[in-house]
Amino acid sequence: MSNVTIFYEKSPVLCIGEEQPKNCFTELQVLKGHFDIVRFLVQIDDFRFASAGDDGLVLVWSVETGERLQELRGHSQQITAISTVSCGDGFTSLITASSDRSLSLWDPDTGNRVQTISDLQSSVKCLLVLERLSVWLSGGEELCVW
Structure with missing residues (x-):
């Protein structure tokens, strides 16, 4: 079981003992839900x-x-990249890529998958959204502009 932990900064004390840095964060809560390694937070x-x-x-x-x-x-396999994209009117969607050689566009309000691009030539390893140009890029064996 993999967990997401939220940390919040506490005091500004920086050192204790012989130049050993003091952890200035306190774990507030462990969020449970994933059953394997969490690789991305957005x-x-x-x-x-x-x-x-x-x-x-x-x-x-x-x-x-x-x-x-x-x-x-x-997705039927691990997530390899995730990004957000603004769709106007303050609405934000999520784009995910997976080792299953697909990309998905999600509505985070409802949890619905809005669109899927499947049967890509390879797994996508990174995503970049260029809001001002209204395009996004995916990289793997190929670099694609969408």
């Missing part, structure tokens, strides 16, 4: 973030409470 807005990893799941969480808000299922 901020959706001021109140939510998403986690993704080797279990093929994307989980949407409340920053304030740690509550799991959505579970996005659809």
